[in-house]
Amino acid sequence: MNVGLLRAVGAATAVYGVAVAALPGLLARPSGLVNDERRTERATRTALRPLAWRDAASGLAMVLAPEGPALRTAVYLRIAADFGDAVLLGVTLPHRDRRVKAVVVSVGWGALSVAGLLAGGPSAERPGRGPFSRPCPAATER
Known part of the structure; x- marks a missing residue:
């Protein structure tokens, strides 16, 4: 896990979320x-603000x-x-070009987070210790 990348994605997401909550036109336009x-x-402003706060809160959690765990x-x-946004915005936004752009942006941000989970880097976890793995008892008894 590349903690630095994940924290950067979280910080950018949090800042964007706060900005959109204050100025929903940043996302609406x-x-x-x-x-x-x-x-x-x-x-529309009313509907976008909870989405923006979700982004701010989830980004802050990443930071x-x-x-x-x-x-x-x-x-x-x-x-x-992010992937949920890609699906929902990709089928509901007006105008095909807007839907395509929303999908690309949403998938791009989601992919950065996936890359941060999969990559080694600063504060990388020990090899063999994925998110669902348990330590081998034989290895810990030495």
């Missing part, structure tokens, strides 16, 4: 969720979680959110 005057309607859990949550 590129997603095509604006009216003819390119303004974000009140209902603050202790290395190990807690950090992996925060990263799994982030990956599920």
Whole structure:
């Protein structure tokens, strides 16, 4: 696990989440969720803010979680959110080009988190200790 990469992804996600919560147009405009005057309607702003807080909270969890199972859990949550966004936005956003861009961005962020889990790097876990593995009793009895 590359903790530095995961913390960077978490920090970027948290900052973006706070920014979108404050200014929902940052997400609404590129997603095509604006009216003819390119303004974000009140209902759209209301709907986007919880999504933004989810991103802020999950990103902050990636930054603050202790290395190990807690950090992996925060990263799994982030990956599920990103890939879920790709699926949902990919089928529901208006205009095909907006859907494609949303899928690319969402999958890209999710892939960064997957890469951080799979990569070695600063604070990499010991070899053979994946997220679901248990230590071998024979190895610990020496």
